Amino acid sequence: MTGLGGPGAPGAPSGRPGPALDIARAVRAGSVSALETVERYLGAIEEVDGELHAFVSVLHESARREAGAVDAKVAGGDDPGPLAGVPVAVKDNMCTRGIPTTCSSRILEGWCPPYDATVVQRLRAAGAIVIGKTNLDEFAMGSSTENSAFGVTRNPHDPGRVPGGSSGGSAVAVAAGMAPLALGSDTGGSIRQPAALCGVVGMKPTYGTVSRYGLVAFASSLDQIGPLTTTVTESAVVFDVIGGQDPLDSTCLERPVPRTVTALDEGVEGLRVGVVRELVEGVDAGVGGAVAAAAEALAGAGANVEEVSVPELRHGLPAYYIVAPAEASSNLSRYDGVRYGLRVEADTAEAMNAATRAAGFGPEVKRRILLGTYALSAGYYEAYYGQAQKVRTLIIDALAAAYQRFDVLVGATTPTTAFAIGAKVDDPWAMYLSDVCTVPSNLAGHPAISIPFGSDGSGLPIGVQVLAPALGEPVMFQVAAVVESEAPVLAPPRVHAP
Amino acid sequence: MSGGRAKTQSGETGGWEPVIGLEVHCELKTQTKLFCSCRNAFGDPPNTNICPVCLGLPGSLPVLNIRAVEYAMRIGLALHCEIRPSVFHRKNYFYPDMPKDYQVSQYDAPINVEGWLELPDDSRVRIERAHMEEDTGKTSHIGGGGRIHDADHSLVDYNRAGVPLVEIVSKPDIRSSGQARLYASELRGILVATGASDGRMEEGSMRVDANVSVRPAGTFELGTRCEIKNLNSLRSLGRAIEYEIERQVGLLEAGDKVIQQTRHWNEDEGVTVALRSKEEAFDYRYFPEPDLVPVVPDAGWQSEVAASLGPMPAERRDKLAALFGPEPVGRAVADQIATVVEHGLDGLVTAAAGAGIDPGRVLARTANEAAAEPEAARRVDVAAFIALMRMEQEGKLSATQTKTVLGELLEHGGDPAEIARRRGLEALDTGSLSVVVAETIAAHPEEWQRFVDGEEKLMGFFTGHVMRATAGQADGKAVAAELIRLRG
16 A cells, blocks of 8 residues: 555545645645645634634634644655645544633633644644634534534534534534534544535544544544545545554554555445445435435446345434443543532532532533433443443444445435524434434444535535445445545535635 | 450351451552553652543543553462453542542453462462452542541542552451451562562552451351441551451340441541441442453463462461471461561571571571561672671671671671671670679679579579670670579
8 A cells, every 4th residue: 555655645546636635735835835725714714604603713823833834844845744734623522732622511611631632643743734623512412513512503505504513513614615624523423414414525434443542532432533524535535644553542453544545546346335224214305315316326337236224223323322321421520620621619529529510511411421320320231231232232243244245335324404503402312313324333333434415405415424344444435436426516505715 | 355255266256257358459569550651659749640641631541551460460360360351340430539530440350350368377268359440549638527528628639540459359258357467468468479569558558448247156148247448557457347346246236237338447446437338339330441442361471470470478488487397387486487478588598598507596587687677688688698697606796796787787788797897796705704704693692692592584684784794795595504504
């Protein structure tokens, strides 16, 4: 594998390069400076983020400083990296040294980590510039970015609608041209679902391929960081940059992460593609139609496309909503007012803990802490957490069987396109159903990617999902690149930077 | 002591049989903490050995210290445990000194299971498990009542947070406070011998909790137990168990019930007081720690660790006892042997005995003098020590002079002959000794007559005078021999 080292990298990969790779090529060639690029994107944020609210903090000073360092490298003849000068928007649940990292929660308001997440270090080492931190559902718990303590993020295709979530800020930043690429985290669909609703590419890697060090944990066994980009090529480039073993994360796989950019132009001739019935039944007609059209396009490009049923996937959502809150209830215990973040004073330590958590967490976070605490309680553990883990095994086995017959699986990313702000806030179960197509990949630890594929009758973007087995990123990107090339052209968002 | 109740060897007390199990936490003396590279050190200024991981900062992740696993395996192997593939769990509860508000511990898949520990009295206590976990920080409650609920404020030092611990859980095989002390002391010796822990109860690097219940002698069903915490020395372990047995027997004899609860030993008042009952017990909501992967020590690693283990205290005691011949040694010698092994000084004794020094002499010097300065004694030049023992054995130095030279040898090192010469120390020859003894008798005719008449305690009177007159140069045994010779 030649990865990014080949001549002309990172322009080497075929397919649509996209804005991030255009910038990198220009900055590397010296035709545009990183500083100019940063200023242009700071201007774009200034222009449209007042309406969309994708960012919780914009890093004018540090972004300019980082850009200066990249430009100095270029001037000095040093390799500035494959993402030289590319501004990146980072979901605000990834630690950035000395820069507030809030998880969009009051309980962490103003908290500045003393260290950078591994992915942030790797992006910077590749020449990327952190331009801002993006809004999310508090602690990544939600599917609409409405559960943020710092305000709702709006969908640039229709500001009356949600962008999806929890990585809604990151999806909007890319969709509206405020950042050429962004990082999100995906616990049950939190990258792919907002990507689908905003019309960008969102990818969740194989569990253990991207370090979680510095990602504020929601559900540790499900969380994975991944890119939100304009194109599949950019997604593969970012995955290659941020992936790879990290001694600071024990759950990182010890085997090398496959390089993906070189697989992009191999086509789908002879590949076996399974259209998963459970990932299309019950979805909106427009969404179902897009999946069918994508499948047809793959068949037209030479793939062997068949329908397949994996009924075990139907148990994914209930299992997910046991496992994720259970782990979250433990992961979020540390916000107790003792060491950092919010503290609400009270007479005793115990009362201080309770008052701090009561004031610091929003209603959805509290709901999940309660759910998770219950699921782990003595006498209920086996019936809930134990049972959910068994379902997880069941899903892994069922998918393994499917991958005996297919190289990749495809389906919808979301059952619907973007819904109206406020439509589901009072109905948690309706909101949770937004994740029904995405949670299986998290439960199994498998990679999956959402690619924009046209729009519904209202002009709202639709995402088609390609799923692959563990470490199947190369074939997943290979198929995704073809889906992308066959996709109907999506109208630019209504709100977009000039 | 417990109200003068008669006790039998088995610990049975007034028709009741105590049933005791001990849970011992020991800190592993690794260079770094269990899940991060912070220094594992006792006594550093508060909050100086901390990092994002051991502070549980958002986003941080644990990475297992392989050396800690190796130490845990050493302990398991020394306790004849089976080493198994193990899994870390999270034990969830809120406490300010616990950075993540959960403790990473091992729950239903501990690394060491089903071993045993043989005590010097030949009894055997089965080990249920010896698992790994992380220590918490340390809270100081300032002002008010000095407890978490009534203090003005509290300060937390997280230096200890994340220090590796092994918790060794015995089966309820212990039947008396004495046996409990023996178990704790033998276990401490084993921990030290493995090199995994320094086993200091005073510094808290070894902490003992006791589960105590009583049942009618001769029955098998276990009584309701109480767990006693805050036992900071072998002495308090013994006292607390005695108190608790007496308290429980008192309750049962009065027709009351023992309530299952955790009790706190109050050293000053000599009582245990209830902390919380079973109903109030935490639901720890254990579940597998998703940030760590299972630990599966393969056979190769296990045998590597086994091969790195030196002999355990029991074997080392046997080796010293063997210097005295095949018959069992007496109580006094056995105690000296235990002391020497406890302080890791058996090497001195075996080396000197191997060089022809009388084992009794070198054992006594090592147990009585060298063991008082164990750190220095472990560093002492063995050849110099043997040379000194030889000088005493050959009568060139008296016992008192030998002790003086040994003191300097331990403190500063050097050549014992040169030390003796510099200090003007040499044993009196027999002729000079006879003169001094004769002079002493002459100066105390009345006492001498009484000694001649059989008042044996005056031996000490005369010996003391001779020792003073010779500034310790005389050998006590030689003086006694001369006095007996003169008495005729």
